[in-house]
Amino acid sequence: MIRTAIIGVGNCASSLVQGIHYCRTKGDSAVGVPFPKLGPYSAGDIEIVAAFDIDGRKVGKDLSEAVFAEPNCTTIFQPALPKMNVAVGRGPNLDGMTAFLGNQPPHRSFVPSTAAELSAADVVAALKAAGTEVVINFLPVGSQQATEFYAGCALEAGAAFVNAIPVFLASNATWANAFRQRGLPILGDDFKAQVGATILHRTLAHLFDMRGAVLDRSYQLNVGGNTDFLNMMDHNRLLSKRESKTEAVQSALENRLSDENVRIGPSDYVPWLNDQKVGYVRLEGRLLGGVPMSIEVRLSVEDSPNAAAMAMTAIRCARIARDRKLSGAIWEASAFLFKHPPRQVPDDEGQRLLVDFAEGRL
Numbered sequence: 405m406i407r408t409a410i411i412g413v414g415n416c417a418s419s420l421v422q423g424i425h426y427c428r429t430k431g432d433s434a435v436g437v438p439f440p441k442l443g444p445y446s447a448g449d450i451e452i453v454a455a456f457d458i459d460g461r462k463v464g465k466d467l468s469e470a471v472f473a474e475p476n477c478t479t480i481f482q483p484a485l486p487k488m489n490v491a492v493g494r495g496p497n498l499d500g501m502t503a504f505l506g507n508q509p510p511h512r513s514f515v516p517s518t519a520a521e522l523s524a525a526d527v528v529a530a531l532k533a534a535g536t537e538v539v540i541n542f543l544p545v546g547s548q549q550a551t552e553f554y555a556g557c558a559l560e561a562g563a564a565f566v567n568a569i570p571v572f573l574a575s576n577a578t579w580a581n582a583f584r585q586r587g588l589p590i591l592g593d594d595f596k597a598q599v600g601a602t603i604l605h606r607t608l609a610h611l612f613d614m615r616g617a618v619l620d621r622s623y624q625l626n627v628g629g630n631t632d633f634l635n636m637m638d639h640n641r642l643l644s645k646r647e648s649k650t651e652a653v654q655s656a657l658e659n660r661l662s663d664e665n666v667r668i669g670p671s672d673y674v675p676w677l678n679d680q681k682v683g684y685v686r687l688e689g690r691l692l693g694g695v696p697m698s699i700e701v702r703l704s705v706e707d708s709p710n711a712a713a714m715a716m717t718a719i720r721c722a723r724i725a726r727d728r729k730l731s732g733a734i735w736e737a738s739a740f741l742f743k744h745p746p747r748q749v750p751d752d753e754g755q756r757l758l759v760d761f762a763e764g765r766l
Contacts (some may be wrong), residue, residue: 416712524556538719605618
C-alpha cells in the first residue's frame with residue numbers, strides 16, 4: 405500500500421478518496437482509470453492515512469464523512485465508503501482561504517474550525533505517526549504560504565510531495581533542490597486534468613503546427629461553481645494559475661504567441677454549476693494563402709474527478725521514485741501529468757516518458 409496524506413479535504417480530495425475505493429470495488433472493470441497498473445502498483449493500492457483541513461464541518465470527522473461535507477459539491481460516484489479511521493486534522497489557516505468564502509449562503513461559506521491550529525511540529529509528528537510516504541497538496545489556488553508550510557512538513561517527515569496546484573515548487577529550483585538534499589522526490593506543478601481544457605487546448609494548438617497552418621491568437625475562458633472558482637474571484641490568487649495554464653499552451657507551439665494574442669484562465673464563478681467546469685476555447689489562424697479560419701470548442705466536465713484521475717497516477721509515480729531512492733523534481737513523470745512541470749515536452753512524448761519511468765526503463 406502507498407501510505408498517503410491529503411492536504412485540503414475539498415472536492416479533489418473527495419474524488420480521489422472515492423476513486424481509490426471505486427478501483428478497489430470494480431477491479432479490472434473500473435471505468436476511466438489512466439494507467440491501471442504502474443510498475444507494481446494499481447490505483448487501489450493507495451491508502452489515505454492522514455488528512456488536514458481548516459473547515460469546522462470537516463476537522464475531527466472521519467475522512468469517509470468529511471469528503472462529503474459542505475461546501476464540497478462534486479459528483480458522488482462511490483457513495484458507500486467504509487470508515488477509514490482517519491480523523492481530519494486542524495491545519496493552520498495561513499492563506500488557504502479568501503474573504504469570498506465568508507460571504508456566501510451557509511452551504512457555500514467557510515465555517516472556521518474552533519479546534520487549535522496544528523503547528524509545523526504537530527503536522528510532522530502526525531505524518532510520521534501515520535507512516536506517511538507521499539503527501540498530496542489539494543489546497544486552493546493561490547495558497548502560497550500554506551503550500552510551502554506543508555511542503556516543509558513533508559521534508560521534515562521524510563515524505564514525497566505531489567503538488568496538485570499552481571504554486572510552483574517542483575518547477576522551482578530552490579524547492580526541488582531542498583527535496584534533493586533530503587533524498588526525497590517531488591512531482592508537480594498544477595495537474596493537467598484527464599480530459600480538461602488545457603490538454604484540449606494544447607492538442608488543438610499543436611494541430612496547427614502539425615498541419616502547417618499559422619495560429620495567430622487564442623483564448624481559453626473557464627467558468628465553474630466550486631470553491632476553487634470562488635476563491636479565484638480574488639484575482640491576486642489567480643496570477644500563478646494564469647501563468648501555469650498559459651505556459652502549458654504556449655509550450656506546445658513552435659512559435660509562441662505574443663502576450664496580447666493569448667488569454668487563458670478562469671474567468672468567473674457560477675454557483676449553480678457546482679463542480680462542473682465549462683471551458684470555451686477559440687483559436688484563430690490562417691491556412692494556405694493566408695486564408696483565415698477559426699475553431700471554437702465548448703468543453704463541459706466535472707472538475708474534480710478529472711484531476712483525481714491524474715492524482716492516482718502521480719501518487720503511484722511518487723512511490724515508485726521513493727522505491728528507487730530518486731530525489732528532487734521527477735520531471736520524467738511530471739511532464740505528462742502537470743501544466744507547469746520542471747520540463748515541458750509534447751504530450752505523446754510525456755506519456756512515453758511516464759510509462760518508461762514507471763517500468764524502470766529510464
